[in-house]
Amino acid sequence: MADTTPRATSNRSTTPGSSTFKDFIGSQWAERDRTVPAQREQAPFAADRRAALSAKHTGRTVVVPAGTAKVRSNDCDYPFRPHSAFAHLTGWGTDTVVGSVLVMTPNGDGHDATLYFRATAGRDSEEFYANPEIGEFWVGPRPSLDEVAADLGLATADLGELDAVLDGVDASVLVVRDADTDLTRALDARLGTPVGGVAEADDAPASDDVLARDLSELRLVKDPYEVNELRKAVDATKNGFDDVIADFDAVLAHPRGERIVEGTFNRRARADGNTVGYDTIAASGHHACILHWTRNDGAVQPGDLILIDAGVEVDSFYTADITRTLPVSGTFTDVQRMVYEAVLEAADAAFAIVKPGITFRQVHATAMEVIARKTAEWGFLPVSADESLQPDNQFHRRYMVHGTSHHLGLDVHDCAKARRELYIDGVVEAGMVFTIEPGLYFQQDDLTVPEEFRGIGVRIEDDILVTADGAENLSVGIPRTPSEVEGWIARTGR
Numbered sequence: 001m002a003d004t005t006p007r008a009t010s011n012r013s014t015t016p017g018s019s020t021f022k023d024f025i026g027s028q029w030a031e032r033d034r035t036v037p038a039q040r041e042q043a044p045f046a047a048d049r050r051a052a053l054s055a056k057h058t059g060r061t062v063v064v065p066a067g068t069a070k071v072r073s074n075d076c077d078y079p080f081r082p083h084s085a086f087a088h089l090t091g092w093g094t095d096t097v098v099g100s101v102l103v104m105t106p107n108g109d110g111h112d113a114t115l116y117f118r119a120t121a122g123r124d125s126e127e128f129y130a131n132p133e134i135g136e137f138w139v140g141p142r143p144s145l146d147e148v149a150a151d152l153g154l155a156t157a158d159l160g161e162l163d164a165v166l167d168g169v170d171a172s173v174l175v176v177r178d179a180d181t182d183l184t185r186a187l188d189a190r191l192g193t194p195v196g197g198v199a200e201a202d203d204a205p206a207s208d209d210v211l212a213r214d215l216s217e218l219r220l221v222k223d224p225y226e227v228n229e230l231r232k233a234v235d236a237t238k239n240g241f242d243d244v245i246a247d248f249d250a251v252l253a254h255p256r257g258e259r260i261v262e263g264t265f266n267r268r269a270r271a272d273g274n275t276v277g278y279d280t281i282a283a284s285g286h287h288a289c290i291l292h293w294t295r296n297d298g299a300v301q302p303g304d305l306i307l308i309d310a311g312v313e314v315d316s317f318y319t320a321d322i323t324r325t326l327p328v329s330g331t332f333t334d335v336q337r338m339v340y341e342a343v344l345e346a347a348d349a350a351f352a353i354v355k356p357g358i359t360f361r362q363v364h365a366t367a368m369e370v371i372a373r374k375t376a377e378w379g380f381l382p383v384s385a386d387e388s389l390q391p392d393n394q395f396h397r398r399y400m401v402h403g404t405s406h407h408l409g410l411d412v413h414d415c416a417k418a419r420r421e422l423y424i425d426g427v428v429e430a431g432m433v434f435t436i437e438p439g440l441y442f443q444q445d446d447l448t449v450p451e452e453f454r455g456i457g458v459r460i461e462d463d464i465l466v467t468a469d470g471a472e473n474l475s476v477g478i479p480r481t482p483s484e485v486e487g488w489i490a491r492t493g494r
Contacts, residue, residue: 220429262282
């Protein structure tokens, strides 16, 4: 099942294949340091997560692949990132071995978890020097089974043993289908039917859909380790915003200043974390009215507002998701400030109600009350704010078509497959982490607003931790009010 055949490399140099060369390259290597590491901090938390999943799927084999490298073009891959469910259940981070698979085998009322991965190969093997996909001469050393077992607190086995294990499963096996499509297809072919089947109801006892749902719902409430990792991600993101502001002169001078913003932030993400948690949005001027502007190929003009939506993903794969809208010349104009203060009021109103026991939907509704009131006061709506808030009207949503909040964690849009009644219609619990991100976007050709508003887009986004009796804004240290933002730019940049 684990294909280790190198891709075709025609018109590229080949490695020598003579027995003389093989003998020479396989000899005279120093002994490797195989000191067994101490167990990493997240290992006990990952064990608790596996136990929680086990309790939901008693008697069923559960297969959670890390996934394989994804091709960018020809024989060049994107940087590998394991499936988030795999990372959550194993605690493995950026050092995950490509192609690894977690298998949870039923054992009475619980499961035995085993991590299968391609262990280190001897330097006397042809793989070591001749395989550009997995050879350690090409991509670096891999850990031993003992090292990973000690590191993660998991039983380990060589990936070559996985086929025999999967040969013994029946059609009740559950698999994370989108993690490794080759493995999923191989399981389907073995069993002559899609493994796990398809859920016919939310409470169906056995389906891959239910497994995916359960894995999402397992992440709705963060444990202390996860919260700490999110704090690290927010801190690194703050540094990235500081870097961008310090670079505003270069941003304004370049014909594609948005790219300078993106590159500056992404440099910090690589330095302080793993990478960015999602494509950075650097949207200046009217580009800020395009919600997912990631081309970032525009100029940044004096007097513009630039909307920067960015987050650092740390080595454990937890990501921040923060937006600030900044006046690149250092101060807001009167109309820019008016729009900014309206968005800030909506964000603050939503934050003020967050505590255990409210519904997730209430956060959005509270922000929308402010957005409706402000746009009505400015004369942009054909009806009153109260009338606009009626479900059949929603005229104010012309200027903010997105939701106010989403869960945050290993994925920037975390817990995406959770049931609606536990997510958007769910009750907020302590330990949840989600964004609050209202905005106002007045397209440059929108005739419902005065000309001075057209082309202004503002979003303020913060990462919120629900506490036992309220909430904590994890990103409050990144300036938010107009005066704070102007002072920040004066101190850090222009």
